[in-house]
Amino acid sequence: MTTNASLQARREAAVPRGVGVAHPVFAARAENSELWDEEGRRYVDFAGGIAVLNTGHRHPKVIAAVEAQMARFTHTCFQVSPYEPYIALAERLNAIAPIEGPAKTIFLTTGAEALENAVKIARAATGRPGIITFAGGYHGRTLLTMAMTGKVLPYKKHFAPMPAEVYHAPFPFEPFGVTVADSLRAIETIFRADIEPSRVAAIAIEPVQGEGGFIPAPTELLQALRKLCDQHGILLIVDEVQTGFGRTGRMFAVEHSGVKPDLIAVAKSLAGGFPLSGVIGRAAVMDAPEPGGLGGTYAGNPLACAAALAVLDVIEEEKLVDRANAIGAAITSRLHKIAARNDVAPIAAIRGPGAMIAFDVVKERGGYEPDAERTKQVLAKAREHGLILLSCGVNYNTVRLLVPLTVSDAVLDEGLLALEQALAA
Structure with missing residues (x-):
């Protein structure tokens, strides 16, 4: 029988240690918001x-769309022989993106590619x-x-020197003692x-820092950046990966602020698990690179484009934007009740819009x-109770919750109970 332990041993022998793994749980199958490992758990x-x-x-619906596309063709390279799903998906994103005026979209494969190409386009x-x-x-x-x-660790260690002409300003977050005014002064x-x-x-x-700790960018900051960019002829790139x-x-987090960026980088949930990313932007800006300056062999793969078109249908038909707010309200309410208890790990700074919720594990109520060490323990205990969780944050003490928006109320409650048990352990 294949076990998690045997696969872990094979993984250590065959895969570099630089590829980190949050949980030694090897997936065998998954449906909606549930996953089963190789041992059947x-x-x-x-x-x-x-x-x-x-x-x-x-x-x-995503699987059906991909199967239908597989029956036609799986790859031509859009730059060699283009295809309708790429164009149809670009049209749909151009219509819904919070961009001022006409928009255009290019498709790529990963979130990093999207950001790289956004920079290329901006330059x-x-x-x-x-x-x-x-x-x-x-x-x-x-x-x-x-x-x-x-963030230096683990992303930059041993990989210097970094490319030139990239500068960092502090990100505002009250618990860190950084205000919007501090960030603007730094710029x-x-x-x-x-x-x-x-x-x-x-x-x-x-618009909400991800790995940095699920910290929402204040509307005041985003509006000030838009004004600053307009003043100096600078383009505003929003990373919505x-x-x-x-x-x-x-649909896009930047919409909470009312700010319209010049370029939006997208990826992750765009294609429901298939590798696809993109840059959506003002048409005049997007047309700046010369023909051949953008693209990639696998960029905008037809299977992924078909999946993404189905994802957009599902989001609309199942009202998942509204569902995100309902899920977030349920999670936040439960977390505040947990935070009020004296027999659980101290938690603080419950935050996040919609269903992008996080909290910090701290040493004292x-x-x-x-408390980074206790955070690791919480994740391990959650796994013992049948819940897969992730951490993040510059201090390694943020627990982030990214449950699928299609989760049933029953499974959501089950997961929140497991989280509560992990915090009490």
Whole structure:
């Protein structure tokens, strides 16, 4: 019999240690918000493949769309022989994205590719090199996106030097003692000390930081960045890789602020588990690169495009944007009740829009000193109780909840009970 332990031994022998694994639980099958390992044990999935499964594991409509496309063809390379699903998906995203004026979309494969191409497009459109991002932000593991990412461990260690002309400002978060005014002053300092604004191509920001700890960007900050970008001819890139497609109670998280960016990077839940990413942007900006300057052999794979079209149908038909708000309200209510107890691990800073919810494990009730070791224990105990959880945050003490938006109330309650038991252990 294949076991988790035997697969772990094979994994250690065959796969580099640099590929980290959160749980030594090897998936055998999955449906909606549930997963079974190779030993037949069932888990409630509150990780969602790191925000990839807003429509759940193997949604029937997504699977049917992919099967239908497989019967036609699986690959031609869009740059060789293009196909209708790519165009149809671009049309749909152009119509719903919060972009001012006409929009265009390019498809790629990974979130990091989306951010890299957003930067390429911004540089082509402005003729400028500089990029400003934020501490705690995560944009990918490629060399450029590592430079954009505002977290050294584990993403940058041993990989220096980083590409030039990337600068970081602090991200506002009250428990860290950083305000919106602090962040804006830091950008002005960058303009004075490092690079003049006339050489900055873009400012890139996550509307809710993902790996940085599920920290929402204040509306005040996003509005100020839009004004700053307009003042200096800088493009505003919003990284919606983790936040997009209903997760935050809006189709795109930036919609909470009313701000319209110039470029939006998307991936993860776009295609329901199939590898697909994209950049949506103002048409004039998107057309800046020369023909051949954008693309990729597997970019916009037809199976993934078919899946994404089905995902958009499911989000609309099953009202998953509204469902995200209902799920988030249920999770937040339960967490506040847990936080009030004296017989559980102290938790603080319950936060997040829609169903993108997180909290921090701290050492003392009423304080904010992070407890990274206890956080690891909570994740391990949750697994023992049949719940798959993930952590994040610059202090490694944030527990994030990314349950599929298609979860039933019964399975959601089951997962929250397991979380409560893990915190009480």
